[in-house]
Amino acid sequence: MTEKKSAAADPAVEKELEGVPEHMKNDTPEATDTADAQIAALEDALAAAQQEVLYAQAETQNVRRRMEKEAQDARAYAATGFARDVLSVSDNLSRALESIPAEMRESEAMKPLVIGLEATGRELDSVFAKNGITRIAAMGMPLDPNQHQAMVEIPTTDAEPGTIVAEMQAGYMIKDRLLRPALVGVAKAAE
Numbered sequence: 001m002t003e004k005k006s007a008a009a010d011p012a013v014e015k016e017l018e019g020v021p022e023h024m025k026n027d028t029p030e031a032t033d034t035a036d037a038q039i040a041a042l043e044d045a046l047a048a049a050q051q052e053v054l055y056a057q058a059e060t061q062n063v064r065r066r067m068e069k070e071a072q073d074a075r076a077y078a079a080t081g082f083a084r085d086v087l088s089v090s091d092n093l094s095r096a097l098e099s100i101p102a103e104m105r106e107s108e109a110m111k112p113l114v115i116g117l118e119a120t121g122r123e124l125d126s127v128f129a130k131n132g133i134t135r136i137a138a139m140g141m142p143l144d145p146n147q148h149q150a151m152v153e154i155p156t157t158d159a160e161p162g163t164i165v166a167e168m169q170a171g172y173m174i175k176d177r178l179l180r181p182a183l184v185g186v187a188k189a190a191e
Contacts, residue, residue: 076132076175083133083174090124091169097121128172136171138164138182147171149181159187 097117104110128134136147143150143162151168159165164184171182 077177079131080174080177080179083128083131083172083179086124087172087180090121090128093117093121093124094170132175133179134173136173136182138167138171138184140164143184143186147173147178147181148184150186151183152185153188154185155190156187157190161187161189163187 105114165187166185169183172179
C-alpha cells in the first residue's frame with residue numbers, strides 16, 4: 001500500500017503510468033524476478049541465434065570454397081577424356097615410326113614421309129606439353145603402383161628386383177593426376 005500511496009502522491013508519476021496495465025505497475029519482487037527471467041531467456045535466445053548465424057555463415061563459406069575448387073578442377077581436367085583418346089593416336093604414330101626400317105629412312109623416296117611423320121610426332125608432343133600432359137618416366141625406375149602397372153616379371157641379373165626393365169606402353173599424367181599408367185615389365189631375381 002505504501003508504494004501505491006507514494007505513486008498516487010506523485011501526480012507526475014501517476015500521469016506517466018496512465019494506460020500501463022496493472023500487472024506491470026507493481027514493483028513487487030515477484031514481478032522483478034519474472035522480468036529478470038524473461039530478460040535472461042531472451043539473452044539466451046539471442047546468443048543461440050547469433051551462434052546459428054555464425055554456423056550458417058561458415059557453412060556458406062565452405063560451400064563457396066568447395067564449389068570454386070570443383071569449378072577449378074573441372075576447367076583443369078575437362079580434356080581428360082579427349083586426351084586419353086588422343087594418346088592412342090600418339091601410340092600408333094610412335095609404333096609406325098619405330099617400324100620403319102633403316103633402309104627406308106635413308107631412301108630418297110621415303111625420306112619426306114618419314115620427316116613428316118616425325119614432325120607430326122613432335123607437334124603432338126608439343127600440344128601435350130601445352131595442355132599439361134606429361135609422359136611418366138619408367139625405364140630404370142623402381143615400380144610405383146600409382147604410376148606404373150606391372151604386366152610381367154622378367155628374370156634378370158642386370159637390375160635390382162622391382163626395377164622397371166621394359167615399357168610396353170607409355171604412361172601419362174595430366175597436370176598432377178594420372179591419365180594412363182605405364183604398362184611395364186619389372187625385374188625379378190634370376191632363378
